[in-house]
Amino acid sequence: MIAIHTTADTYFRTLFEAGRHGDAREESFYAPLADLVRAMAEFHGATGLTVTTLPKQTEAGNPDFRVWDGRARITGYIEAKKPGVNLDQIETSPQLKRYLHTFPNVILTDFYEFRLYRDGQRLARVVAGQSFVPGSLKSPSPVCDADGIADLFGQFFSFSLPRRFTARTLAVELAKRTRFLRDEVVALELAEEEKRGRGDILGFYQAFKSFLIADLSLEQFADLYAQTVTYGLFAARTRSGGKGFDRRSAFDCIPRTIGILRELFQFISYGDLPEALKWSVDDIAEVLAAADVKRLLDQFYREGKGRDPIVHFYETFLSEYDPSERERRGVYYTPEPVVGYIVRSVHALLKSRFGKSDGLAAEGVTLLDPAAGTMTFIAEAARQAAAEYEASYGDGSMSEFVRDHILRNFHAFELMMAPYAVGHLKMSFLLEELGYALTDDDRFKLYLTNTLEFEDLAQCELPGMTHAQSRSLISAWSR
Numbered sequence: 001m002i003a004i005h006t007t008a009d010t011y012f013r014t015l016f017e018a019g020r021h022g023d024a025r026e027e028s029f030y031a032p033l034a035d036l037v038r039a040m041a042e043f044h045g046a047t048g049l050t051v052t053t054l055p056k057q058t059e060a061g062n063p064d065f066r067v068w069d070g071r072a073r074i075t076g077y078i079e080a081k082k083p084g085v086n087l088d089q090i091e092t093s094p095q096l097k098r099y100l101h102t103f104p105n106v107i108l109t110d111f112y113e114f115r116l117y118r119d120g121q122r123l124a125r126v127v128a129g130q131s132f133v134p135g136s137l138k139s140p141s142p143v144c145d146a147d148g149i150a151d152l153f154g155q156f157f158s159f160s161l162p163r164r165f166t167a168r169t170l171a172v173e174l175a176k177r178t179r180f181l182r183d184e185v186v187a188l189e190l191a192e193e194e195k196r197g198r199g200d201i202l203g204f205y206q207a208f209k210s211f212l213i214a215d216l217s218l219e220q221f222a223d224l225y226a227q228t229v230t231y232g233l234f235a236a237r238t239r240s241g242g243k244g245f246d247r248r249s250a251f252d253c254i255p256r257t258i259g260i261l262r263e264l265f266q267f268i269s270y271g272d273l274p275e276a277l278k279w280s281v282d283d284i285a286e287v288l289a290a291a292d293v294k295r296l297l298d299q300f301y302r303e304g305k306g307r308d309p310i311v312h313f314y315e316t317f318l319s320e321y322d323p324s325e326r327e328r329r330g331v332y333y334t335p336e337p338v339v340g341y342i343v344r345s346v347h348a349l350l351k352s353r354f355g356k357s358d359g360l361a362a363e364g365v366t367l368l369d370p371a372a373g374t375m376t377f378i379a380e381a382a383r384q385a386a387a388e389y390e391a392s393y394g395d396g397s398m399s400e401f402v403r404d405h406i407l408r409n410f411h412a413f414e415l416m417m418a419p420y421a422v423g424h425l426k427m428s429f430l431l432e433e434l435g436y437a438l439t440d441d442d443r444f445k446l447y448l449t450n451t452l453e454f455e456d457l458a459q460c461e462l463p464g465m466t467h468a469q470s471r472s473l474i475s476a477w478s479r
Helices: 002-019 026-043 087-091 094-102 133-137 146-157 167-196 200-211 218-239 247-253 259-270 275-290 293-305 309-321 323-328 336-352 376-393 398-409 417-433 467-477
Strands: 050-053 065-068 074-080 105-109 113-118 121-127 367-369 410-414 445-448
Touching: 002 026, 002 133, 002 146, 026 050, 026 065, 026 074, 026 146, 074 094, 074 146, 074 275, 087 094, 087 105, 087 113, 094 105, 094 167, 105 146, 113 146, 121 146, 167 200, 167 218, 167 275, 167 293, 167 309, 200 218, 218 247, 218 259, 218 275, 218 293, 218 309, 218 417, 247 259, 247 275, 259 417, 293 309, 309 323, 309 417, 336 376, 367 376, 376 398, 376 410, 376 417, 398 410, 410 417, 417 445
Parallel strands: 074 105, 367 410, 410 445
Antiparallel strands: 050 065, 065 074, 105 113, 113 121
C-alpha cells in the first residue's frame, strides 16, 4: 500500500498549497479532490473514469462532483464541504437528506474525512487526514488512514444500479429523481432565468402560459416540466430496444407522432442545457437504461394489472411522486370493468337509438374525449370498434380500418403533459396490438390543449427563436 500512502500524501500537500494563503473557498480544493478520485480509480482498475464538477450557484441543486465509469454510466456523486465543517451537522441537513434520498451512491467529505452512503445508509467513514493541521501548524496534514480511504473508494467504484427492477421499484426510483429534478433543478433554474429575463426553460414556461394555461405558475410549470422529462424518457426507453440508452439517444427514440415531446427533447438531447439539468436528466436516463422496461410492462400485465400496464405504471409512479397531486388533480385509474361497461353502452346505443349498425365502427361516427387523461376510454373504444369490424368483415383489412376510421375520427384533448405523453405511448402500443404500426405521417389525434379555455391566448416568441420558429413549435404542441 506504499503507492496509496504516497497518493494520499501528495493529495494533502496539494490541499495545503490550495489553502495556504488563507483566502481559499470550498471550490479552491476541488481540483486536488478530483485528482485523488482519478488516482484511486486507477489503483482499483476503474479505467476510463471521468470526474466532472458542477459550478456552484446555490447551496441547493446537485452534489458537487459526478463520477462516471467511462462507459456513459454514473458511478456516484460526491458532496464536498469546506475543511473543518462539522460533518455530523451536514449529515442531518435537509440538503444532504435530499441527496441521500435521491442518489444511491454518495460520498460526503470535508476533504479530510470521507463518508460513503449507499441507498441512504452510511456504509463507511474514514478520517484520512486532520483538517486543523494546515491552519494550526502551517504544514500539510499527515496521512492518517491511507488503507481506509483506498477501501472506501473501492466500495464507491464497485456500485452499479440493479439490473432487474420490479415495476414498483422502478417507479420509486423515477419518482424520487423526478421530485429532485422539479424542486432542486427546474424550479431553481426558472428562478435564475426569471431574474435574467431570458432562458430556454423560461421560454418554454412563457409559451405554455400563453398558449395553454393562462394562470400557470412557475411552481406548477416546474412540476409539469419534470414529469414530462421523465415520461418522455420512459416513452423513449420503450422504443430503444437493446441499444444503449442515454439522454442524447432519447430524441431519436421518441415517435415522431408525439410532436411536443419531440420538440422538447430536441432541447433535452441536443441543446445547451444548464449543467444541473444535464446531470439530473442523465441520472434518470441511466435508471431507465438499467431497466428492462418492456419486461416490466409485460410483468404488470401478467400480475393481474389488466391490459393497460402503461397507465397502471403511471398511477404507481404518481402515488410515489406526489400523492397529494394525484388526489388534487383526480388522477385515478377508472377500473377496466367500469370503462368497458360505459364504452359497450355507447356502442349499443349507437346501434339501437341512432341506426348505426356497426356502432363505434360505423362510418360517420366521430368520437371526442375532451378530458382524455391517459386515454383509457378512447383506447377501449378503439378496441370495441376493431372487434366489431372484425366480427362483421374479418380482419383482412383491419389496417385500413384503423387508418381510415380510428385515426381519422377518434379525437381527444388533454391539458396535463404527463398524461398526454402516456396517452400517446399507450395508443401507439394499442394500434400495434391491432396490427397497425404508425408511420412518420400518422398520428393519433390527441391534442395538448385546454378544453375550458374559450379565449384566444396571447402570442409569444421563445427566446433565441424567430417568430416563424416559435409558431412552428407552438403548432407542434397542438398536435
